Amino acid sequence: MTACPAASFYSRATPTAARELLGKKLVRVVKRGGRLARLAGKIVETEAYGSKDDRASHAWAGQTRRNSVMFGDPGRAYVYFTYGNHFCVNVSARPRMEAAGAVLIRAVEPIEGVEIMKQFRPVADYLSLASGPGKLTRALNITSLLDGTNMTDPESVLHIEHGESPSQIISTPRIGISRATGKRWRFLDSASSHVSRYGQIKVR
DNA sequence: CGCTCGATATTCT
DNA sequence: GAATATCGAGCGA
Numbered sequence: 001m002t003a004c005p006a007a008s009f010y011s012r013a014t015p016t017a018a019r020e021l022l023g024k025k026l027v028r029v030v031k032r033g034g035r036l037a038r039l040a041g042k043i044v045e046t047e048a049y050g051s052k053d054d055r056a057s058h059a060w061a062g063q064t065r066r067n068s069v070m071f072g073d074p075g076r077a078y079v080y081f082t083y084g085n086h087f088c089v090n091v092s093a094r095p096r097m098e099a100a101g102a103v104l105i106r107a108v109e110p111i112e113g114v115e116i117m118k119q120f121r122p123v124a125d126y127l128s129l130a131s132g133p134g135k136l137t138r139a140l141n142i143t144s145l146l147d148g149t150n151m152t153d154p155e156s157v158l159h160i161e162h163g164e165s166p167s168q169i170i171s172t173p174r175i176g177i178s179r180a181t182g183k184r185w186r187f188l189d190s191a192s193s194h195v196s197r198y199g200q201i202k203v204r
Numbered sequence: 205c206g207c208t209c210g211a212t213a214t215t216c217t
Numbered sequence: 218g219a220a221t222a223t224c225g226a227g228c229g230a
Contacts (some may be wrong), residue, residue, distance in 0.1 A: 084212025
């Protein structure tokens, strides 16, 4: 078993990939004072996005410059800028080449390099360090420069490594969207502090 | 606590 | 011009 799930892992229906990504590690390698440092977090919350079947997906209306990674090789980073303030990071995934899609990584629990993450995103409480899609990209210094990065390659400065799957998974409707709200394509590790801390899952 | 609102790039209508 | 896969500050209870 290699360090990273291979492209075949992402060549599946996006809700399946989203579910399976829980418990895996999101790894970011940064330069700090001339040295390489590893930042890593356990993925505890994801959302699946499809293609023409999914009105809420960026891929729904077809390919644009922004979403082109969703139409390319599975297992690549799709990073986009939203609300004029935040980046969000996804992994491209889809069951067939003619489809498109991605899995949004919504929250991670810091595992390695916590002190460096705090430099990127100063916050007192480590639980809130990366407990949201905009928060984790800041804590891990993920920007659109990393759009298209191969997440299946352990040499990439941004990649995903194997981890232990959670024993229990919760699914809910997706957050922050107004279309296709009926799909329960948001997945959470029910054991994560992120979930237990907020008790009831708030759904908009 | 919970609610409202500003920030403000990119895409869509 | 409007909406958006968000966050945190500010306010009132």
